[in-house]
Amino acid sequence: MNVNLAEFKLLGIDVKVHWSFVLVLAFGAFLYGAGPAGWLVGGLYGALTIALLFVCVTMHEYGHALAARRFGIGTRSILLLPIGGVANLERIPEKPAQEIIIVAAGPLVNLALAILLLPLALALGDGQRIFSLNAMAANIQNPGVFNLIVFLISTNILLALFNLLPAFPLDGGRLLRAALAYAMPYRRATQTAVAVGRMLAVLMAVFGIFTGAIGLLLIAFFVYIGGSAELEAVSSRAVLRNFRAGDALTHNAVNLYTSERLERATQLIMSSYQTDYPVRDLAGNFVGVLTRPRLIHALREQGPEARIVDVMQPAADVPRSSPQDDLATVWEMMSQSGSRVVAVAEQGQVLGIITSDDISEVFQVMGAMLERRPSPASFGGEDRERGTYV
Numbered sequence: 001m002n003v004n005l006a007e008f009k010l011l012g013i014d015v016k017v018h019w020s021f022v023l024v025l026a027f028g029a030f031l032y033g034a035g036p037a038g039w040l041v042g043g044l045y046g047a048l049t050i051a052l053l054f055v056c057v058t059m060h061e062y063g064h065a066l067a068a069r070r071f072g073i074g075t076r077s078i079l080l081l082p083i084g085g086v087a088n089l090e091r092i093p094e095k096p097a098q099e100i101i102i103v104a105a106g107p108l109v110n111l112a113l114a115i116l117l118l119p120l121a122l123a124l125g126d127g128q129r130i131f132s133l134n135a136m137a138a139n140i141q142n143p144g145v146f147n148l149i150v151f152l153i154s155t156n157i158l159l160a161l162f163n164l165l166p167a168f169p170l171d172g173g174r175l176l177r178a179a180l181a182y183a184m185p186y187r188r189a190t191q192t193a194v195a196v197g198r199m200l201a202v203l204m205a206v207f208g209i210f211t212g213a214i215g216l217l218l219i220a221f222f223v224y225i226g227g228s229a230e231l232e233a234v235s236s237r238a239v240l241r242n243f244r245a246g247d248a249l250t251h252n253a254v255n256l257y258t259s260e261r262l263e264r265a266t267q268l269i270m271s272s273y274q275t276d277y278p279v280r281d282l283a284g285n286f287v288g289v290l291t292r293p294r295l296i297h298a299l300r301e302q303g304p305e306a307r308i309v310d311v312m313q314p315a316a317d318v319p320r321s322s323p324q325d326d327l328a329t330v331w332e333m334m335s336q337s338g339s340r341v342v343a344v345a346e347q348g349q350v351l352g353i354i355t356s357d358d359i360s361e362v363f364q365v366m367g368a369m370l371e372r373r374p375s376p377a378s379f380g381g382e383d384r385e386r387g388t389y390v
């Protein structure tokens with residue numbers, strides 16, 4: 001089932017609008033339709049107001065995405081949900097200065113929108129009414145360009161302020177983490193920011209229950225869960241930082257040769273735990289990798305007689321790391337290239353390969369040693385290094 005109401009691409013980024021967005025538009029129409037303008041005009045005006053509000057939310061997410069692009073970090077998608085937007089960045093920048101810029105760009109977009117709309121509001125109406133909450137509340141249901149602009153100015157200011165609450169993973173919490181990271185290790189900075197975020201989430205939830213603000217309850221839930229997920233990702237990365245690619249190579253790994261057929265690989269799989277095989281030509285040069293998924297696919301399609309060279313992942317498509325790189329860097333290469341193997345090379349000579357299975361094994365063993373429950377599920381997926389910016 002497609003859960004998206006709409007999907008489009010803008011400035012090279014996929015924007016997905018969740019189906020439940022219809023409910024928010026309907027809610028807006030209902031709220032305004034009950035006002036003095038009547039069901040038809042008021043309802044349409046309400047739906048328009050909410051739609052414009054979410055245009056501002058989308059622009060906030062583009063603020064994060066375009067700032068990240070400056071540091072070479074791509075954005076997989078921007079998702080619009082009833083409680084707000086989420087920009088799925090390919091990874092979380094580890095340099096605090098970069099994270100500060102990416103995070104600040106979101107609320108700055110909303111502040112800029114508010115400042116840009118202000119002269120328009122001043123030209124159209126009474127300046128006193130712009131800054132009076134009472135006047136705004138009294139006129140919010142009255143359709144009109146002036147009222148609409150005043151609404152957008154105040155909601156953009158609110159959006160910026162709300163996102164700056166230090167409730168990790170909200171923008172303010174990310175800024176707190178980045179600031180803390182100057183004074184302590186990244187993992188501890190994340191732990192502290194997550195703890196502060198959880199406290200605020202509980203306060204938000206209590207406030208939401210007493211005032212009946214369901215949106216606030218949902219956000220509190222999101223803050224609580226989202227903080228834990230990212231803490232886990234940061235911890236995994238901290239573990240992987242302790243290992244060099246050169247040390248993770250299997251020394252007695254079996255190679256396959258270009259002259260061989262799949263049959264040979266199936267024999268090897270029966271007799272060893274190795275799942276992916278470097279392929280070399282007769283001179284010993286590295287020419288590719290026969291990965292397990294490719295082996296299985298080719299066996300099904302072509303049978304054991306197929307030649308290994310025809311089905312392997314060619315060397316050009318296998319990312320290369322140096323033996324001195326740490327495993328967190330190797331893992332990043334895997335998630336960025338979509339390859340489950342990385343070749344470890346020194347001076348043009350491929351020493352061996354590291355697979356995503358090898359890395360999750362390191363993590364499981366280390367996880368057990370640290371007396372944490374290992375979670376291969378969070379590790380094997382492509383989601384691991386992704387940063388969700390709200």
Ligand SMILES: [Zn+2]
Pocket residue numbers: 060064106107163171389390
């Ligand atoms: Zn944001």
